[in-house]
Amino acid sequence: MRVRLPYGGTWATVREHLVERLTGAAPGMVAAMFDAGSIVGADGRAVAPDAPYEPGMFVWFHRELPAEVPVPFPVEVVYRDAHIVVADKPHFLATTPRGTHVAQTALARLRHELGIPALSAAHRLDRLTAGLVLFTVRPEERGAYQTLFQDRRVRKEYEAIAPYDPALVLPRTLRSRIVKERGVQAAREVEGEPNAETYVELAGHRGGLSRYRLVPATGQTHQLRVHLNALGVPILGDPLYPEVTGPVPAGDFRRPLQLLARRLEFTDPVTGTEHAFTSTRALQAWASYGTWAGEG
Numbered sequence: 001m002r003v004r005l006p007y008g009g010t011w012a013t014v015r016e017h018l019v020e021r022l023t024g025a026a027p028g029m030v031a032a033m034f035d036a037g038s039i040v041g042a043d044g045r046a047v048a049p050d051a052p053y054e055p056g057m058f059v060w061f062h063r064e065l066p067a068e069v070p071v072p073f074p075v076e077v078v079y080r081d082a083h084i085v086v087a088d089k090p091h092f093l094a095t096t097p098r099g100t101h102v103a104q105t106a107l108a109r110l111r112h113e114l115g116i117p118a119l120s121a122a123h124r125l126d127r128l129t130a131g132l133v134l135f136t137v138r139p140e141e142r143g144a145y146q147t148l149f150q151d152r153r154v155r156k157e158y159e160a161i162a163p164y165d166p167a168l169v170l171p172r173t174l175r176s177r178i179v180k181e182r183g184v185q186a187a188r189e190v191e192g193e194p195n196a197e198t199y200v201e202l203a204g205h206r207g208g209l210s211r212y213r214l215v216p217a218t219g220q221t222h223q224l225r226v227h228l229n230a231l232g233v234p235i236l237g238d239p240l241y242p243e244v245t246g247p248v249p250a251g252d253f254r255r256p257l258q259l260l261a262r263r264l265e266f267t268d269p270v271t272g273t274e275h276a277f278t279s280t281r282a283l284q285a286w287a288s289y290g291t292w293a294g295e296g
Contacts, residue, residue, distance in 0.1 A: 007055040014039075014051045014059060020182065033061060068104045069250040075106050077114070078132065078277050083270050084145065085110060085119065085135040086277050091256035094127040106133060123149045126222070128237075128248075131158070131261025131279045144269040149219065155265040157215050158224055159203070161258035161285040162233040164210040171201035174230065180221040186240045187222040189230060196220040198227045209236075211286055224259060235259050236285050258285045 003021070011017040018039070019030045033039050037046035039061040047059055073090035080086075087106055089095065094105045111119045122134040122145040134154075136142040148154050175194040180187040197217040204211045210233065214224050222241075228234060229241040236258040239245045260283055265276045 002058055002060050005053060005055055005057045005059070009053060009055060011053040013049075013053055014047055014057070015049050017053055018059075071104050072253065075109050075113075076280070077110075078279075079275075080114070081137075081271075083137055083141060083268070084122075085114065085116070085137065086264065086275075087133050087135060088279050088281060089125055089130055089133050089261075090281075091128060091130045092253055095124040095133055096121050107135070110135060122146050123154075123219075125261055126257075126259075128239075128257035129259045129261060130256070130281055130283075131259075132264040132277055133261070134264065141270055148266050148269060152217065153266060155215070155263075156261065157213065157263035159260045159262045159283060160212045160214055160224065160228060160235045161209055161283050162212060162228055162235050164205040164208055165231075165233055168202075168231060168233065171199065173197060173199045174227045176227070176230070178220040178223060178226055185244055187220070187226050189226060196223045196227070198224060200227065200231070206286075209285060211283075225257075256284060258283045 003018070005014065005017060009017060011020070015030065015034055022030055031049070034047070034049040039047045039059055041047050041060075042058055071090065071093045073093065075090065075093065076088040078086045078088050087110060089106045093109075096107045097105050107119065107121055111117055116137055118137070118139050120136050120139065120142050122136050122142065125131060125133055134145060136145050175197045176189045177192040177194050178187050178196045179190050195218060199215040199217070201213045202210055203213045212228065212233075214228075216223055220226075225235055225238055225241050229238075234241045237255045238257055239248055260279060260281055262279050263277065265274075267274055
């Protein structure tokens, strides 16, 4: 496995970064790998346990992959050309390999199913969120597509199912400062200059449940989940907001987070084509109201 140390990190050593990054590793495994000399640099020599962190540095190692519970839902390809692949990701499937999720990721599946080993993700969706994800075919073009997201030149629209509050005044735009600390599962709002902005409107309601249309102008971690929770209408199926209820047991796919990346629009930076894609997925709580109404 090859790992490139990211720029902008605050880790003092290579070891410190890998301990944090390889979250699925057994306790003590990373230290044992360093002690065994099985983590090597570009020259093939073992990286010392106290080697200083160098942004952009590559290290190689063999990692025993943990057994993964298969996610029994397909990744649908919405669009494909010589430059990009737009996929409709199901709930519970990670976008890219991270921690204990390696083979059971949208990227790994698409590389295999489409026969594109160089396929890369231009952005990410949370593992629990379903919907549209943009992948790039050619490594030399990946930066151009990633820049679209960094420069906020992609229009993203989401749909969420949450409790209905007749007193909630919508539509409205929420602006706040959201921080996500390392080692802490949930993000939180704090005082300070806003770094997160979400437009929220009511798209319909049935009894105690509502369907909300969300248009984020920024992309902070868990932004939509934090903002709806702040309005007093946390998204159904959320294990973190309003309170952390613990990880969903492996193989339990009964109550997915009711959040969907519904629409993706952008001007292709390589071809100049105007793209607009819409997910064909339906959120379970809205399609099967009777089985979820009790959460409202």
